[in-house]
Amino acid sequence: MTGPAPEGCGSPQPDRLRIRADFVRAAKGARVTARAFALQARKRESDALEGARVGFTVTKKTGNSVVRNRIRRRLREAVRLGKTLPLRPDHDYVLIARREALSMEFRALSRELERAIQKLNDPKRAAAGSRPARPT
RNA sequence: CCAGUCGGCUGGACGGCCGCUCCCUUGCGGGAGAGGAAAGUCCGGGCUCCAUGGAGACACGGCGCCGGAUAACGUCCGGCGGGGGCGACCCCAGGGAAAGCGCCACAGAAAGCAAACCGCCCGUCCUUGGACGGGUAAGGGUGAAAGGGUGCGGUAAGAGCGCACCGCGGACGCGGUAACGCGGACGGCACGGCAAGCCCCGCCGGGAGCAAAACCGAAUAGGGAUGACACGAAGCCGCCAGGAAACUGGUUUGGCUUCAGGCCCGUCUCCGGGUCGUCGUCCGGGUUGGUUGCUUGAGGCGUUCGGUGACGAACGUCCCAGAGGAAUGGCCGUCACGCGCAGGCUUUCGGGCCUGCGCCAUACAGAACCCGGCUUACAGGCCGACUGGCGAU
Numbered sequence: 467m468t469g470p471a472p473e474g475c476g477s478p479q480p481d482r483l484r485i486r487a488d489f490v491r492a493a494k495g496a497r498v499t500a501r502a503f504a505l506q507a508r509k510r511e512s513d514a515l516e517g518a519r520v521g522f523t524v525t526k527k528t529g530n531s532v533v534r535n536r537i538r539r540r541l542r543e544a545v546r547l548g549k550t551l552p553l554r555p556d557h558d559y560v561l562i563a564r565r566e567a568l569s570m571e572f573r574a575l576s577r578e579l580e581r582a583i584q585k586l587n588d589p590k591r592a593a594a595g596s597r598p599a600r601p602t
Numbered sequence: 603c604c605a606g607u608c609g610g611c612u613g614g615a616c617g618g619c620c621g622c623u624c625c626c627u628u629g630c631g632g633g634a635g636a637g638g639a640a641a642g643u644c645c646g647g648g649c650u651c652c653a654u655g656g657a658g659a660c661a662c663g664g665c666g667c668c669g670g671a672u673a674a675c676g677u678c679c680g681g682c683g684g685g686g687g688c689g690a691c692c693c694c695a696g697g698g699a700a701a702g703c704g705c706c707a708c709a710g711a712a713a714g715c716a717a718a719c720c721g722c723c724c725g726u727c728c729u730u731g732g733a734c735g736g737g738u739a740a741g742g743g744u745g746a747a748a749g750g751g752u753g754c755g756g757u758a759a760g761a762g763c764g765c766a767c768c769g770c771g772g773a774c775g776c777g778g779u780a781a782c783g784c785g786g787a788c789g790g791c792a793c794g795g796c797a798a799g800c801c802c803c804g805c806c807g808g809g810a811g812c813a814a815a816a817c818c819g820a821a822u823a824g825g826g827a828u829g830a831c832a833c834g835a836a837g838c839c840g841c842c843a844g845g846a847a848a849c850u851g852g853u854u855u856g857g858c859u860u861c862a863g864g865c866c867c868g869u870c871u872c873c874g875g876g877u878c879g880u881c882g883u884c885c886g887g888g889u890u891g892g893u894u895g896c897u898u899g900a901g902g903c904g905u906u907c908g909g910u911g912a913c914g915a916a917c918g919u920c921c922c923a924g925a926g927g928a929a930u931g932g933c934c935g936u937c938a939c940g941c942g943c944a945g946g947c948u949u950u951c952g953g954g955c956c957u958g959c960g961c962c963a964u965a966c967a968g969a970a971c972c973c974g975g976c977u978u979a980c981a982g983g984c985c986g987a988c989u990g991g992c993g994a995u
Contacts, residue, residue, distance in 0.1 A: 484928090485890095485927080487890080524927095531641095532968055534968095535968060536931090539931055540931095546621065573933095
């Protein structure tokens with residue numbers, strides 16, 4: 467049971483997703499692709515937590531460990547700095563990196579992330595059975 | 603100055619805003635935070651668990667000139683031998699071929715035990731061609747390799763048959779801890795090569811790894827105790843079912859093996875240990891997850907001493923990442939360096955300098971229990987020692 471949503475919509479920093487089972491579950495949710503990444507999102511059932519959670523996946527295909535680390539850090543920073551991102555507090559998000567996330571300009575990366583989340587929030591796309599409307 | 607050999611170091615700096623992990627603190631706040639290879643996971647150890655009861659033999663694997671260093675090594679240091687380079691220096695699968703087996707392709711008459719294809723010489727026959735018998739191994743030819751080489755003597759032709767020098771073997775002597783080096787009586791020459799084919803000799807070695815291992819602990823299966831029942835049982839394969847997996851259950855649906863014992867602990871011997879039916883009840887179990895292991899160590903730095911050196915000793919001083927879908931960063935500014943383009947100046951034609959603009963995780967690359975090595979990757983920069991040229995004094 468979630469408490470009252472924090473006032474002012476200044477969303478708190480999302481938690482990291484760390485457990486394999488969470489990643490597997492999120493993979494069954496809705497999916498949107500961009501040039502630098504693919505984004506998956508799924509509403510959590512039986513929710514004892516509050517606040518959105520975000521995980522990152524960088525596969526070995528994208529490069530060696532130096533490249534993978536850098537990509538993950540850039541994506542993480544884009545999430546952290548994007549305070550106005552319309553993340554839903556009862557959802558889990560997973561960002562799957564692509565190679566372009568390494569060389570793309572950071573501002574463009576942030577824009578892509580915002581657009582991808584908006585797309586997921588669009589009620590027409592919300593096929594996963596989550597009620598889209600959120601007050602404020 | 604040019605060319606080269608060897609060794610070592612470095613591999614962005616400063617600042618601003620916003621963050622991450624760990625530690626200290628009641629709190630404000632403060633401190634620390636990737637590499638020389640963190641890489642490949644190729645060797646050697648520490649540590650953990652299992653096995654280890656013992657002993658020996660066998661098997662298997664690794665190493666292989668000598669001496670030293672080291673916790674240890676396949677690493678390092680100093681020598682020796684062989685090969686390459688004008689030289690500094692570099693390279694080496696470098697024990698044993700009279701313990702034994704095996705192999706030596708092609709070519710060649712012949713490839714390891716002595717033989718003879720073309721030849722050469724002598725004798726006999728005969729139509730000067732040639733045939734047969736014998737001697738011989740200098741010459742030709744083949745080959746990676748053909749029973750020493752060159753010269754003289756010698757001879758029917760020849761041959762270590764004889765001699766000289768060289769090569770080879772070599773009792774013994776001297777030097778060296780040793781590998782080995784120097785000398786060498788004597789031997790008329792025999793003992794070809796391959797051990798990276800098997801092998802022999804010497805030395806070393808139990809297995810698996812932090813996803814080790816310990817603790818806390820949802821569900822499923824297993825486990826222990828006890829009671830009842832049963833006496834052919836056990837193991838392997840296959841099939842079916844459950845589980846995310848590890849694994850578990852069923853099998854009169856089938857096949858195979860073993861025997862009153864079977865199977866496992868590398869094999870064998872003596873010997874030891876573990877394990878092996880169904881159902882009920884009770885105890886209890888430990889996978890996902892969490893905590894520990896987790897960073898003070900063959901530790902770093904400095905000085906002195908010993909040693910040719912690898913390295914060792916003493917003293918002083920410091921605490922230096924601990925993540926776990928994995929922190930150590932993101933963005934921006936200035937500068938240095940580099941690269942590209944354009945323009946200008948200069949040149950001993952290799953290049954050098956200046957200005958402007960652009961690019962720039964600056965190269966290779968990211969700790970994952972910890973050490974010692976090896977190997978591989980690496981833009982650019984710096985330092986030292988030495989060698990060979992050319993020039994100047």
